[in-house]
Amino acid sequence: MGFFSDLKDDLSQAVNELMPEEGAEEAEAKKNAEAEEAADDGADAVRETEKAEESSTVNGFDADLGAMLDNVDNLSATKESAYTQPAEKAEMPSSSGKRPSDEVSTLTESMIINGNIATEGALDVRGSIVGNVEALGKLNITGTIQGNSQAAEIYAEGAKITGELKSSGSIKVGQSTVIIGNLYANSAVIAGAIKGDIDVKGPVVLDSSAIVMGDIKSKSVQINNGAVIEGMCSQCYAEVNPTSFFEEIKKMK
Known part of the structure; x- marks a missing residue:
């Protein structure tokens, strides 16, 4: 019986020596997984930020472009009104209302x-x-x-x-x-x-x-x-x- 008892103790010791190494490997793997997840989250955050900045830039460009188009429309309307408005004629003594020329x-x-x-x-x-x-x-x-x-x-x-x-x-x-x-x-x-x-x-x-x-x-x-x-x-x-x-x-x- 002494031989079997010693063998059991040796097996238990060997198991105890192997278990910490397996736990360490699992912990390391978990740590690496967490790091990878954190890296993925960071990349996602960066992409979201870039998308937000791009959207803001596009919206700002659209707003500036809209303002420019409004200014162009206003300028065109002003020029059109300036060209289409008739000039006022001075009152003339003739019955026809025409102005005498110097000819x-x-x-x-x-x-x-x-x-x-x-x-x-x-x-x-x-x-x-x-x-x-x-x-x-x-x-x-x-x-x-x-x-x-x-x-x-x-x-x-x-x-x-x-x-x-x-x-x-x-x-x-x-x-x-x-x-x-x-x-x-x-x-x-x-x-x-x-x-x-x-x-x-x-x-x-x-x-x-x-x-x-x-x-x-x-x-x-x-x-x-x-x-x-x-x-x-x-x-x-x-x-x-x-x-x-x-x-x-x-x-x-």
Whole structure:
């Protein structure tokens, strides 16, 4: 029995000596597994962080791109409105509402026109026109016109005119000018011959060489010595109304 007892003790000792080594190996394996798991977790965390940063960058880029597109749209809208908005036009004295230009058109002595003429600038008539004439600027007449004429200002010198003259400003009729037709203006200076009525909102001056066969309506009239008038003169545009004045005188009596 002593032999078996000793053998049992030896086997137990051998088992005890082997068990710690197996436990150490298991502990080491467990430790390595934990380390690998921790490494995997760290890698996953890094990947999540990179994804978050990438997403943030993409979102930020999208936001910046959206802001840039909005700015481009706003700039385009501003330019479009600037180009599409019409510019304001200044009020003009002409009935058509157009603005007179600085251009001067000249009808030379050798030219003869049968038809109406209209210009947005000034017109210098030295030839002959059979038709109506309209100019937004000044009309200078030294030739012949058979038709009605309208302009901002009219000046006739040595001219032969058959037709009405209308001006939104002044009419000046020089010596040796003959006009058969009515005159309408805001002021007039006459040194030539006129067969027709004169209707002027402002003053009328008749020079010593003036010959007028027709009625004159004006605010005031100045007749120089030597002027000849066959017709009635009425200052109906004057500030004082003679009829009202004498009616007031009757009431006072």
